[in-house]
Amino acid sequence: MALDFTNFVRVFAVAMLLMAAAMSVAYADDDDDDYKFNVNNATWKSECGACHVAYPPGLLPAESWRAIMSGLARHFGSDASLDAASADEITAFLEKNADTGKHELSDKPLLRITETRRFKSEHSEVAARHWKNPGVKSRANCGACHTTADSGDFSEDNVKIPR
Amino acid sequence: MPWHMGAGRGCSGHSTNLLNGVRDKFIFDAELPIHKPLNVTSIFGETWMLRAISVFGLLITAAGLLVNPAYAETPVEVLAVLKTEASATPGFQGFSAARGESFFKTKHSHDLSCSSCHTDNPAAQGKHAETDKLIKPLAPAANSERFTDMKKVAKWFKRNCNDVLDRECTPQEKGDVLAYLLTVPKN
Numbered sequence: 001m002a003l004d005f006t007n008f009v010r011v012f013a014v015a016m017l018l019m020a021a022a023m024s025v026a027y028a029d030d031d032d033d034d035y036k037f038n039v040n041n042a043t044w045k046s047e048c049g050a051c052h053v054a055y056p057p058g059l060l061p062a063e064s065w066r067a068i069m070s071g072l073a074r075h076f077g078s079d080a081s082l083d084a085a086s087a088d089e090i091t092a093f094l095e096k097n098a099d100t101g102k103h104e105l106s107d108k109p110l111l112r113i114t115e116t117r118r119f120k121s122e123h124s125e126v127a128a129r130h131w132k133n134p135g136v137k138s139r140a141n142c143g144a145c146h147t148t149a150d151s152g153d154f155s156e157d158n159v160k161i162p163r
Numbered sequence: 164m165p166w167h168m169g170a171g172r173g174c175s176g177h178s179t180n181l182l183n184g185v186r187d188k189f190i191f192d193a194e195l196p197i198h199k200p201l202n203v204t205s206i207f208g209e210t211w212m213l214r215a216i217s218v219f220g221l222l223i224t225a226a227g228l229l230v231n232p233a234y235a236e237t238p239v240e241v242l243a244v245l246k247t248e249a250s251a252t253p254g255f256q257g258f259s260a261a262r263g264e265s266f267f268k269t270k271h272s273h274d275l276s277c278s279s280c281h282t283d284n285p286a287a288q289g290k291h292a293e294t295d296k297l298i299k300p301l302a303p304a305a306n307s308e309r310f311t312d313m314k315k316v317a318k319w320f321k322r323n324c325n326d327v328l329d330r331e332c333t334p335q336e337k338g339d340v341l342a343y344l345l346t347v348p349k350n
Contacts, residue, residue: 081321
């Protein structure tokens, strides 16, 4: 009996070690942390999120956000003008949490997230027919596939491409 | 002095003779030894009743705020503001729901109308023509949040009129549309 118990403890310990090893491999492989944006600001969420998903600040560099925020009266073909106080608050929030990585060298700041190198490489495996799906409609429609885009979670686990 | 003995004087501000009669009867019953009423003042002090009333009042107010969120304006007040603005235009003869409905459903510039996004039934959920984002019903009967914040009303009229008509709407047009929306029943 005593022997059985010792055996059990050994087997258990080995199982735990194996599990831990498997988990750390899984974590090492999982770079989803890059795709979760946890920053929040109530004005940004309600104003930017009124017409489209409130795109996380980390998806564009600060100069892009500044250019977007200074042209709201003609925002991708729509009037999205804001009162000065809200615009200032949102601009500060976007700048503070903007993408600080290396980005494309160009004369003009990129205004479309879908034109960033990052967006293109992340979506390189998405077949053309998915983009043409009426349920997707536009590359800017994150929520069509990223089911948790509204909460800033773009991890692959929560992607569901509409058929 | 026990509270019930002063009832005829202390609380008689709004009472009638009939009520006094009833109270007298009650006092009479209460004077019987077995029904001796509890002397609240002697137990809780003089301010007990006042405190109870104020706490009760606060609770009622809090409950009221929870049930009915305090909006800055009502749609009718917003309409009144638009009317004041429209009155500055010579020849203003009031708003028309029928004209508002026609304006709402007519395509203006870029093949767009108000109903392109808000649908032909403003009591129904709409969808942004460009982004497909769902839009909550616009008619106040279907969505009590609508037209309760003048600042928000001004912001969206400015934006949407610029998109749909390539210009801002006149106070007359805005008032007509709101007059129409106020006639739309809940689905």
